[in-house]
Structure formats: structure tokens, C-alpha cells
Amino acid sequence: MKVVVIGGTGLIGSKLVGKLAEHGHEAVPASPNSGVNTLTGEGVAEVLRGAQVVVDVSNSPSFADDDVMEFFRTSTTNLLKAEKGAGVTHHVALSVVGTERLQESGYFRAKQVQEGLIKESGIPYSIVHATQFFEFMKGIAESGTQGDTVHLAPVGIRPVHSDDVAATVGATAVGAPVNGVVEVAGPDTFQLDELISKGLAAKNDPRTVVADPKAPYFGAQLQETTLLPGPDVRIGKVRFADWLAQQQ
Structure with missing residues (x-):
């Protein structure tokens, strides 16, 4: 199977490219560095x-509100149009748990537009x-x-490891289209302020985390469940504590 x-x-x-290739698929990485620019x-x-x-x-290379909206709207439109011409039978996109609940953010508004274009494309x-x-x-x-302080809502x-995300995206890509959403998350639940405090302490970062609702x-x-997945979520294998220990 050819997967771009x-x-x-x-x-x-x-x-993802590595995982698909390991399973015998023709995985083709496409980016501006390889001469493929979905924006243009x-x-x-x-x-x-x-x-x-x-x-x-x-x-998007820029997270400024107008830039990120332009990126996801234009690149997704161009990509879906080209897919129709090429006869592509499955479009898979990576997005974020809670996107629909984070619409005060310009970035997540843009991701919601991207998802809407995909759902309406007919592919x-x-x-x-x-x-x-x-x-x-x-980054958080x-x-x-x-x-010297980090203010985060409790x-x-x-959180999930990137390997587990890539594995879920890969399995989804080679399966039948679900015409809906698949969620993936890590095995452990934290409070956001607690999580970042653990990460900073592991790196001897002197900043203090303040729980600020x-x-x-x-x-x-944020509300208590804004960033949390639903009950049918796929659970990754890598624990945050193990990953953190490897970073040290």
C-alpha cells in the first residue's frame, strides 16, 4: 500500500514513515524539504x-491566529482537491483531544476548520x-x-508518548476509514500543574509552578475535563515517569 x-x-x-515501512508499506514522506508544499x-x-x-x-510554521488559520484552511483544501484527482481512498489527519472544547484559542479554531473540511470532502x-x-x-x-513562575490550571x-501516537496513526492509516474520530492517550492521568512541575524538577529547572484555575x-x-479523552480512547504503552527517567 502506498501511503503519503x-x-x-x-x-x-x-x-510513522518508519513504522509503515517496517510493515511492508510504501511510505513516502512529503514536506517542503522534499519539494511538496501543501500551502502552495x-x-x-x-x-x-x-x-x-x-x-x-x-x-503550521507560525502559531499566530491568522497564520495558523491560513495554513490549515489552504493546505487542507489543496490536499483534499489533489486527493480527489488521484483517487485516494482514505484521508487520515492528526488532531488534538479537546479541539472542539478549546475554541477560544486561534490554533484550535484552525484545527476545527481543518477537521470540518475533511468531513465535508466526501473522501x-x-x-x-x-x-x-x-x-x-x-512548550506548555x-x-x-x-x-520565575509557571501559571497553569489544575x-x-x-499525556502520551510520540511513539504511541505514531503507532495509532499508522494502524488507523492501514485500516478501514472510520469516518469519525479515534482517540489516543497515555496510561496515566495527572493534574496539568503537577505534570509540568514533575517535568521541571527532573531538569532542575528553578521555576515554581502555580496552580491557577x-x-x-x-x-x-480550561475546565477539569477539557483536555481528557472519552471512554473509548486507545491507551499508549509508555509511562511518563519512564520517559522522564530516560531523558535524564
Whole structure:
């Protein structure tokens, strides 16, 4: 099976390409570095020739509200149009658990638009919603930093390792389209402030984490279950504590 991975040189994309190849699939990484630019349309039709599945794990180079909306709207529109021309029979996209509950954030509004375009395209699809990757904990800490303190809402979070995300996306890509959402999360649930505090302590970061119920999360206010998956979530294998120990 030929699977084109848009964003195939990034964190998830590179792992996904490797996993698909290990299972005998023709996995083709596509990114601006390989001459494929979904924002401009350059190289898209060419790379999709003969593909049965397209997996989109790309991300906007800028998270400014207007830029990220332009990226996901334009790149997704270009990609879906090219897929129809190439006869692609399964479109898979990686998105985020809680996207529909985070619409105060420009980034998540853009992701919701992306998902809407996919659902309305007529192409059989699967959308994988992942919780926050272990590797993103540094970025979450930075987003809440005020001087020497990190302000984060004390709400539930179930972070997941990127390997487990790639494995779920890969299994979804080679399966039948679900025409809906598949969720993946890690095996452990934390409070967001607790999780980031553990991560900072492991790196001897002197910042203090403050539990602040009103602290925004990338521009959105959080409720206790905003970032948590539903009951049918697929559970990853890697525990946060084990991953953290490996980083040290």
C-alpha cells in the first residue's frame, strides 16, 4: 500500500514513515524539504500518484491566529482537491483531544476548520485525536511562564508518548476509514500543574509552578475535563515517569 505522509519529516511523521515501512508499506514522506508544499500546491499532485492513503501530520510554521488559520484552511483544501484527482481512498489527519472544547484559542479554531473540511470532502477519512505529547511539556511550561513562575490550571491531563501516537496513526492509516474520530492517550492521568512541575524538577529547572484555575491554555480557559479523552480512547504503552527517567 502506498501511503503519503504529509509532514513526514517531523516528530510524528518520521516515526510513522518508519513504522509503515517496517510493515511492508510504501511510505513516502512529503514536506517542503522534499519539494511538496501543501500551502502552495507545489509537488502535491505528483507525490499522490498511485497513493491509496494520505496521512496529514503537518503543522503550521507560525502559531499566530491568522497564520495558523491560513495554513490549515489552504493546505487542507489543496490536499483534499489533489486527493480527489488521484483517487485516494482514505484521508487520515492528526488532531488534538479537546479541539472542539478549546475554541477560544486561534490554533484550535484552525484545527476545527481543518477537521470540518475533511468531513465535508466526501473522501473516506479517519481523524486521530491525541492528547498532549510528552515532548510538548516544555512548550506548555513556556506558555504559562510569568517571570520565575509557571501559571497553569489544575485540570486533568493524560499525556502520551510520540511513539504511541505514531503507532495509532499508522494502524488507523492501514485500516478501514472510520469516518469519525479515534482517540489516543497515555496510561496515566495527572493534574496539568503537577505534570509540568514533575517535568521541571527532573531538569532542575528553578521555576515554581502555580496552580491557577484562571490560567489560559494557549488562549483558552480550561475546565477539569477539557483536555481528557472519552471512554473509548486507545491507551499508549509508555509511562511518563519512564520517559522522564530516560531523558535524564
